[in-house]
Amino acid sequence: MPGLLRGMARTAVVAGTATAVSNRVSRRQASRWSAQEAPEYPPQGYAEPPPPAPAAPDRVQQLKDLAALKEQGVLSDEEFAAEKARILGG
Numbered sequence: 001m002p003g004l005l006r007g008m009a010r011t012a013v014v015a016g017t018a019t020a021v022s023n024r025v026s027r028r029q030a031s032r033w034s035a036q037e038a039p040e041y042p043p044q045g046y047a048e049p050p051p052p053a054p055a056a057p058d059r060v061q062q063l064k065d066l067a068a069l070k071e072q073g074v075l076s077d078e079e080f081a082a083e084k085a086r087i088l089g090g
Contacts, residue, residue, distance in 0.1 A: 062087050 063084065070080045 059087055 066075070066080060066083050066087065069075045070077075075083070
């Protein structure tokens with residue numbers, strides 16, 4: 001019987017050691033894979049910033065230009081009134 005107990009004890013030690021080594025290898029591989037799975041990519045976007053939107057024309061300057069055209073006789077009173085209403089948004 002002592003040989004049988006010694007054999008069982010040896011088998012338990014070998015199995016326990018194998019399990020511990022296997023678990024350690026698995027954890028190590030998992031940490032390596034998790035580091036490789038999530039690479040840091042730079043944020044995607046424009047290579048250079050988009051051009052700014054064109055500035056809205058100055059209403060005052062547009063009205064001055066319109067008045068100059070009316071004084072020169074290029075625009076009639078009706079055309080002046082219509083363009084003035086368009087510039088002022090109404």
